[in-house]
Amino acid sequence: MREKTRRHRQLEILDKRYELSAFEKEELQKLEAGYEGELIFDGILEGFIHGTNIVHLKDYNFHPEVVDARLLTRPEAEAAHVQIDNVVIAKDYLYTFEIKNYSFDLHHRDSQWFFDNGGEFADPLVQVVKQRSMMGKLLDSVEGRIRMFNVLVFINKDQTYSTCPRAMKSS
Template sequence: MRIIPLKLQQLHILKRRSILSESESKEYNKLQSGYLGELEFDKILDEYLKDLEFYHLKDYRFKVNTSEEVQIDNLLISGDRICTFEVKNYNFDLSYGSKSWHFVNGEEFKDLSMQVNRQRIALQQLLKKGSFHSAGNSVLSHLAFVNPEQTIYNMPNYENLIVPSNVKQRLSRLCKSNNYDQSSLFEFLESQRLAKSFYDVPVDLDFEQLRSGLYCYQCESTIELDKIHRNLYKCKNCKTDYKILQILENLLLEIKALNDSWKVTPTMLLKLSGGRISKATLHKYIKEGKLRL
């Protein structure tokens, strides 16, 4: 299961409960596109990995030093090798030339190869730290473009470049069952996984500045939920049903995602609901132990 990045969660919440700045809107669109691209590549990988013996680490983060980390979208232990995949879901065309990437207008784009190489080198160093020298020597790092509408002009035929037109060919070679027990390698990598990113920080906003109300968590609608009866609400847009307890749990998750240092109180939950949940109902669930603040 792939977890939604905290920054994307925060911006998603603030789209409904605040006003995003221009830069925040751009960041939201970028993160949302990237996350959807990762989900799409997960589906593709799953198709080739079914019935195989493998390990798949998603959104793998590890510490490089006290203030730096490396994040890898997909880390696969397959065929007794380590394969990494940096997923890109760009909605614009690119051109490759002279070992660099450009927009189609000729303007230089960021160095994608440098990003992938940094991941590979940092991972090799991590593996050597755990005495997995042979695994470090067989790291295969890939750059995967998943948007079928994107065109990459002058794309070289490098084995580590994956696009929709060659994804079947590339993954059929990479996705193999492990012949040897790789559990110790997997356990070491999991032991080095960062539980929290250095970049996961609270929002620069006071609780009192948040817009109150009850909203859907399954779609992009900013319209408040309709009350069907005292224990059931429904989204006008996607028709998803929500029971009161589920709504309270979602409100609690929102507050913790925005700022995990806020001490959540019943008053905060009632205020964030916009008064649409009664104090008696809230205290009933707390008393029954169904809702833990």
């Protein structure tokens, strides 16, 4: 069973008690959209793995001992925590799925992501690269015996993105 994060639950409670700041409202909306996207993905995945011996871990969290400063997406004090939306283990394969439920369109060009209006958007692949690196460190003792695939999923059926990076294109 997937659960809302502590911060998500806190903001929901605070929203009922007083007027949230603009920043808090935006944070709550992002958390709600993310949670909804994860539930949609869970439903799709369950259809494939129900009745099998495939393991599905939701919101997998761990604290790696060694953090590569180049992979940090947050301040170093917070970086000792890795959260992966979905980890799927099937035989000697491990898949990670990072779910994005964006309600806006994106464009990719010159190794950068942009909104429709041309404003720059933070690269969502940075998180996937960090997860791969940290999960690789965690599985270091079994490396070579487990093949790992890391996938970024844009779950919102109404969202479009164009000219995605080669690493994202399916074959």
